[in-house]
Amino acid sequence: MNFLITGGCGYIGSLLIRKLPFAFNEKTNVTILDNLSSGKEYVLANLPSKAKYKFIKGDIRKKEDLQKALDKTDVVIHLAALTGSNNSFNLQDLFRQVNYEGTKALMETCLKHGVERVIYASSCNIYGGKLEKTKITEQSAINPPNPYAKSKYNGELECLKYFRKNKLPVTCLRLATNYGWSPGIRFNLTINLFTFKALIGDNIPVFGSGDDWRPFIHVQDTVRAIIMTIKAPEDVVNGEIFNVGSNEENYRINQIAEMVKDAVVNDVEIVYIRKDDPPCTYNVDFSKIKSILGFDANFSVLDGIKEIADRFQQLRQ
Numbered sequence: 442m443n444f445l446i447t448g449g450c451g452y453i454g455s456l457l458i459r460k461l462p463f464a465f466n467e468k469t470n471v472t473i474l475d476n477l478s479s480g481k482e483y484v485l486a487n488l489p490s491k492a493k494y495k496f497i498k499g500d501i502r503k504k505e506d507l508q509k510a511l512d513k514t515d516v517v518i519h520l521a522a523l524t525g526s527n528n529s530f531n532l533q534d535l536f537r538q539v540n541y542e543g544t545k546a547l548m549e550t551c552l553k554h555g556v557e558r559v560i561y562a563s564s565c566n567i568y569g570g571k572l573e574k575t576k577i578t579e580q581s582a583i584n585p586p587n588p589y590a591k592s593k594y595n596g597e598l599e600c601l602k603y604f605r606k607n608k609l610p611v612t613c614l615r616l617a618t619n620y621g622w623s624p625g626i627r628f629n630l631t632i633n634l635f636t637f638k639a640l641i642g643d644n645i646p647v648f649g650s651g652d653d654w655r656p657f658i659h660v661q662d663t664v665r666a667i668i669m670t671i672k673a674p675e676d677v678v679n680g681e682i683f684n685v686g687s688n689e690e691n692y693r694i695n696q697i698a699e700m701v702k703d704a705v706v707n708d709v710e711i712v713y714i715r716k717d718d719p720p721c722t723y724n725v726d727f728s729k730i731k732s733i734l735g736f737d738a739n740f741s742v743l744d745g746i747k748e749i750a751d752r753f754q755q756l757r758q
């Protein structure tokens with residue numbers, strides 16, 4: 442099977458490209474399209490010999506790069522994006538260009554190449570700043586709290602338009618916030634950041650009151666959910682949206698800070714930093730992916746914190 446992973450040098454992509462060859466019995470070819478704007482080329486070192494890899498340094502906004510990357514592709518996993526919601530306020534147009542226009546250009550090229558399966562990495566962040574009495578489902582209203590979320594949601598709408606109009610076989614996965622180790626780990630995500638800060642003896646910075654809810658998922662579980670979606674029957678996943686996470690893994694930010702403080706040896710404090718942004722809190726329901734695909738998380742937040750601490754502990758030897 443021939444895969445194209447856009448953004449394959451990033452946090453999720455750098456783990457996914459390593460897991461794919463072991464998830465499918467057939468011979469696997471993995472093409473990675475990444476412009477290395479935030480991803481790192483070193484994640485391509487020591488790839489499994491079980492698959493054939495091809496790296497294209499290119500941009501999802503450029504037609505010629507997409508044409509080259511999509512040659513003979515069966516399955517596209519679209520991870521490339523500008524990430525980091527805080528940065529997006531000052532870079533609205535760039536986020537729109539990459540996350541929306543880039544996605545649109547990719548869907549158009551997928552259609553031309555007759556791709557069999559497309560997975561779009563969307564985000565639970567699009568639900569934004571509201572606390573409902575019941576947990577947020579795929580049917581709940583969208584309220585993107587920042588330009589990043591807005592661009593991801595517009596990308597999602599574009600994907601679903603291609604499904605409805607052209608029968609392009611797309612599935613949108615609204616991922617919870619990831620944590621845990623991968624070759625391209627990001628340290629600007631809550632759990633990874635708090636753990637890293639505590640490990641170097643810095644205080645744990647909580648912006649705002651810390652009362653806001655977020656769903657979390659280990660990056661290994663995200664990769665497993667992507668693979669399960671690809672393996673699922675077409676009629677079950679095509680044109681569908683799934684929240685990807687676990688009902689047991691919604692936490693308030695200050696709960697995460699407490700967990701990190703307790704799990705890490707250093708004696709650090711939790712510091713609350715004033716934040717004037719509008720409130721952003723979402724507690725998400727993951728029953729759909731559990732009942733339809735049988736997916737639930739294998740890892741807990743505590744596992745992820747301990748895993749990162751262990752990785753750094755190994756550097757001492």
Ligand SMILES: NC(=O)c1ccc[n+]([C@@H]2O[C@H](COP(=O)([O-])OP(=O)(O)OC[C@H]3O[C@@H](n4cnc5c(N)ncnc54)[C@H](O)[C@@H]3O)[C@@H](O)[C@H]2O)c1
Binds near residue numbers: 451474476543615618
């Ligand atoms: N990590 C999370 O917690 C999380 C949560 C929800 C959704 N997502 C979504 O999952 C996807 C992957 O997330 P991640 O954490 O691995 O992000 P990441 O920032 O680590 O990786 C994104 C990759 O895309 C590449 N890229 C950026 N612009 C590009 C362009 N124009 N052309 C080609 N490549 C480009 C970057 O160089 C990087 O390697 C993103 O679409 C993100 O919106 C992530």
